[in-house]
Amino acid sequence: MKKSLGLLLCAALLSSASLAGPLEDQIRYRQSAYAFIGWNTARIKAQLDAAERYNKDQVSAAANAIAAAANAGLGSLYGPGTDQGTGWRPSRLKPEFFQQQAEAAQLAGAFNKEANELARIAAGDDLAAVKQQFARLSETCKNCHSRFRTRE
Amino acid sequence: MKKSLGLLLCAALLSSASLAGPLEDQIRYRQSAYAFIGWNTARIKAQLDAAERYNKDQVSAAANAIAAAANAGLGSLYGPGTDQGTGWRPSRLKPEFFQQQAEAAQLAGAFNKEANELARIAAGDDLAAVKQQFARLSETCKNCHSRFRTRE
Structure with missing residues (x-):
């Protein structure tokens, strides 16, 4: 039992599709990635709201x-079962995410595209x-939250 | 009292030096950023340990x-007092961090330099x-942890 669990964990750790390993790690890394994105989003918003000291x-x-996080492969942190379980806090992913993979991929793709575009434009004046x-x-961001994240 | 607290919070939110706001947010964003870095570090390690399927x-x-996180200005998440308090979990920053700013800056600079160099090299073959x-x-990473992070 212990051995097969060990092998399973090794397989999960080595698989490029699920490098994040156990469910709780996936959820915690996912929450961390989006909190990191949220921090950077808040900083940009604060600068745009006080444009006289725009840096x-x-x-x-x-x-x-934000763009590097979007491009990092966050999809690997959405393994089956990660709508349940607790990372830093309980997962807020809706079970619908797993039934609506095409829509989820489309929303994720839109986020990536606009994040990369913002990085390009923000380098200019x-x-x-x-x-x-x-x-x-x-x-x-809002489109995906309203579709696949439970309200607090 | 309420008004001055509100002004203080606004000032904290708008100041480019402390955009992360209240202490708990700074700690939570910091923990998120390093967990995000840790996830990416673990993924690179897993690939290097199984080089036959290097992607x-x-x-x-x-x-x-990792490089984008290193370049994002994590220093703004180390405001005075953030060695105390709880983000996702209690802060592990040692109080010495605030007494040894030159050493902290040197360690942070080394992390940035090597992270940017890794991004450059990893794009090659x-x-x-x-x-x-x-x-x-x-x-x-280890140098900074052993100097400024409490053991678990």
Whole structure:
């Protein structure tokens, strides 16, 4: 029993599809990734809301962090069963996520696309364009939350 | 009283030096950022340990995520008092961090340098170089942990 569990854990750790291992780790890493994204999103929003002290380097670094997280392969943290269980706190993923994989992939793809676009635009000097693109990115966050995340 | 607290919170939210706001948020964002880095580090390690199925794109994405996090300005999440308090869990930052700012900055700078170098090398095809650079990066993690993080 112990041996097969060990083998299972090894297989889970080595598989490129589920490198995050046990369910609780997947949930905790997922919550960490989105909290990290949330921190960077909040920093960009604060800068856009006080544009007179806009710091391009900070916004660009935050946008790069969001894009790198979006590109990191967060999908591997959505293994079967991760709608149940507790990472830092109980998972808020709706079970529908696993029945609606095409829609989930489409929402994830939209997030990636807009995150990469924001990183590109934030490296430039067009503040209005950054603002517009940040709104587009935020929309993709909201779309996925309202579809696949339980309300608190 | 309420008004001055509100102004204080607004000031904290708007200040570029402390955009993360209240202590607990700073600690939670910090723990999230390092858990996110830890996830990406574990993925690279798993790939290096099973080199026969090395996936350059995945390792490069993970290395980019670590570098973007390192470049994101994590220093702003180390406000005074964040050695106390609870984010996802109680802070493990040692109080010495605030007395040894030059050493902390040196350790953080080393982490940034090696993380950016790993992202650069991981985009290429020299697996031995990735392995060597990953070891260098891991060393900077350990150096900071042993100096400024309490043991569990």
